[in-house]
Amino acid sequence: MTGLFEDGWAAYERGDYPVALKQFRLAAEQGDVRAQYNLGIAYDNGEGVPQDHVEAAKWFRSAAEQNDARAQYNLAIAYDSGLGVPQDSVEAARWYHRAAEQGIALAQYNLGIAYDSGDGVPQDSAEAAKWYLSAAEQGLASAQTNLGTAYATGEGVDQSYVLAHMWFSLAVEQGNDNSRENLKIAAGNITAEEIATAQKIASEWKPNQ
Numbered sequence: 063m064t065g066l067f068e069d070g071w072a073a074y075e076r077g078d079y080p081v082a083l084k085q086f087r088l089a090a091e092q093g094d095v096r097a098q099y100n101l102g103i104a105y106d107n108g109e110g111v112p113q114d115h116v117e118a119a120k121w122f123r124s125a126a127e128q129n130d131a132r133a134q135y136n137l138a139i140a141y142d143s144g145l146g147v148p149q150d151s152v153e154a155a156r157w158y159h160r161a162a163e164q165g166i167a168l169a170q171y172n173l174g175i176a177y178d179s180g181d182g183v184p185q186d187s188a189e190a191a192k193w194y195l196s197a198a199e200q201g202l203a204s205a206q207t208n209l210g211t212a213y214a215t216g217e218g219v220d221q222s223y224v225l226a227h228m229w230f231s232l233a234v235e236q237g238n239d240n241s242r243e244n245l246k247i248a249a250g251n252i253t254a255e256e257i258a259t260a261q262k263i264a265s266e267w268k269p270n271q
Contacts, residue, residue, distance in 0.1 A: 065089065067097045074100070079110025090121060098125035099133045106136070115146030126157060131164035138169065151182030162193060170197035171205040178208070187218030198229060201269035206233040207241045214248055223251040227260035232267060 070085030083104055089097035102121035105114045119140045125133030138157035141150045155176045161169035174193035177186045191212045197205030210229035213222045227248040233241035249257055 065094075066092070067094050067100075070097065070100070079104075083110045090124065093128070095125045095128040095130045095133075098122075098128070099130050099136075102133060102136060115140065117146070119146030126160070129160075129164075131161045131166050131169075134158075134161035134164070135166045135169045138172065142172070151176070153182075155182035162196065165200075167197040167200040167202045167205070170194075170200075171202055171208070174205065174208060187212070189218070191218035198232075199270045201236075203233045203236040203238040203241075206230070206236075207238055207244070210241060210244060210248070214244065223248045224256050224260045224263075227252065227257060228264045228267070231261065231264045235264075 066085045066089035070082045070089060073079075073085060074082035083101070086097045086101045086104070090101045098121045102118045102125065104110055105118035105121065107113065111117075119137065122133045122137040122140065126137045134157045138154045138161060140146050141154035141157065143149065147153075155173065158169045158173040158176065162173045170193045174190045174197065176182050177184075177190035177193065179185065183189075191209065194205045194209040194212060198209045206229045210226045210233065211217075212219050213226035213229065215221065219225075227245065230241040230245040230248055234245055248260075252260070
């Protein structure tokens with residue numbers, strides 16, 4: 063015998079959104095965190111229901127308070143952008159932090175940006191670099207770019223053009239155009255031997271999964 067969420071998911075996968083949403087709602091009202099998150103997604107995207115960011119944020123909050131990392135990230139986005147809730151940088155940073163601690167790379171990256179700019183949290187370059195590193199180590203190119211910049215400028219970390227070169231090159235490999243010029247600048251500040259070292263580190267690097 064399957065549960066309400068499982069029935070809803072089966073309906074969702076065959077494209078029967080009315081049945082899926084009915085089952086998700088029943089399960090969500092009984093506290094099923096998976097259903098709460100998926101109901102939030104449905105309202106956020108207007109899948110099977112009229113798009114409603116207020117309703118989406120409500121269900122994301124229900125799941126986030128049960129420690130669902132994806133819902134915590136989506137609730138942070140809602141507060142960051144003012145979609146469905148009043149814009150609130152402090153609340154956004156709080157929920158980014160909770161999702162980041164659970165390993166959501168985009169939450170780690172956005173939390174890094176918050177600390178970089180002092181948006182919703184006290185400005186702290188070292189804390190920004192820490193969260194950029196967490197996301198960069200998962201392979202997020204935008205975080206690799208920002209971490210490379212931190213190493214190039216020495217903001218929040220000990221300045222190192224070798225490590226800047228390494229992170230910029232990893233971002234470029236993923237097609238991040240913002241890092242191309244930065245990679246050239248980093249290369250211009252180190253010796254050929256140091257470039258070879260940076261390239262070796264980059265070639266041996268593997269993302270944390």
